[in-house]
Amino acid sequence: MSSKDEKENVKAWLKKIKKDRFWLAEQCGVHKRTVDSWFFKKSEIPAKALLTIYDLMFKQGHLSTEEELVVDESGMVTLELEFDSEQYQIIKTEAERRGLDAGTYCSELIQNAFSTDEE
Incomplete structure (x- = not known):
């Protein structure tokens, strides 16, 4: 899966569960501006954060x-x-x-x- 696809999946998931980037930052143990930076065009979500995000998605039944x-x-x-x-x-x-x-x-x-x- 490409970085762009990962970002779009995370954005769609946040929208679906009605959570914002402040919440995601809290879950990942980072500042909200760090989460914002992950979604810049040339940026990527770090592997450690992706593991946390996928764990959250899986636990909530949103990861197929x-x-x-x-x-x-x-x-x-x-x-x-x-x-x-x-x-x-x-x-x-x-x-x-x-x-x-x-x-x-x-x-x-x-x-x-x-x-x-x-x-």
Whole structure:
């Protein structure tokens, strides 16, 4: 999915749930002007923020994943993620800093995004 498509999906979702960018900023732990900057023509929504947004969308039943998910016999789900070269370099650098490969690091990020203090 392109950055433009992601932005349009997030805008449509916010409109559908009747929430504004102030609310989204609060959910993502950033300032409203940061959220505004994500929607500039040449800007992109950072990967970490997208994970938070997709988590919110999923929890509210607004993220359709049935066609996009591959589930193996053990119940593990395979996702395909797309990053531009700059985003991938950031992920790769952080993964290496932690002694992980990029795939393992992304998997841990996603698992942490869905974990709670109760688990």
